[in-house]
Amino acid sequence: MFPVGGCKASASQSHHDYPASDIFAAVGCRFVAPVDGRVDEVTRVDSWNPRTNVGRDRGGLSVSVVGVDGVRYYGSHLSQVGTDIKPGLQVRAGQTLGLIGKTGSARFTPSHLHFGISWPTAAGRWWIRRGAVAPQPFLAAWRQGKSTSPARAVARARTSYGVDHGCRAYC
Structure with a gap:
């Protein structure tokens, strides 16, 4: 499902230098799980510093x-992470x-x-996770209510990055 719930949101049609989307919405709108699954990683501290602009810190929360x-x-640039959200938690x-x-x-x-x-x-591995x-x-598709998974596209991208062939730089 579309990852912004309960608010008007507008997704960018491109991103500046890698495949992603900035979904513009008001501060406080909900970031929701787009699928059933489990929480993988949570960042609760905003370590980004504009003077150093370290890639791993750009996402904030x-x-x-x-x-x-x-x-x-x-999903990143959050103002708050749910108090019950932690790695391993099953979500719907x-x-x-x-x-x-x-x-x-x-x-x-x-805000986005x-x-x-x-x-x-x-x-x-921030250069992949972003x-x-x-x-x-x-x-x-999700905005239109269609249930579409990017699994095949992800498998193709993973192969092109060389992850399955001993990749050192991107995996």
């Missing part, structure tokens, strides 16, 4: 879910994970949910 389809769904599609905000590198931009789709990765597959076609 964030939550990722590995869906029953094996895909990792990532539509369940609130956090609230949209302006943390991380979104501090100086309109940075939404990325990838495969499950080891902790700290987005490896363009989510726009899936966001459009």
Whole structure:
């Protein structure tokens, strides 16, 4: 399902330098689990510093879910993460994970949910978790109520990154 619940939201049709979408919505709108799955990673501390602009810190507060389809769904720039949201927690599609905000590198931009789709990765693999597959076609389908999984697109992207062939740089 569409990852913003209870508010008007507008998803970007592209992203600046990697496959992702910024879903513009008001601060406090709900970031919801797009699928049934389990919470993979939670960041509750905003460590981003504009002077250093370290990639791993750009997301600010964030939550990722590995869906029953094996895909990792990532949302960041949250103002708050649900107090009960922790790694390993089973979640249902539509369940609130956090609230949209302006943390991380979104501090100086309109409030939005940075939404990325990838495969499950080891902790700290920020260059994958931020987005490896363009989510726009899936966001459009979910908004129309269609149940569409990006699992095949994620498998193709994972292979192209070389993950299954001894990749060192991206896996």
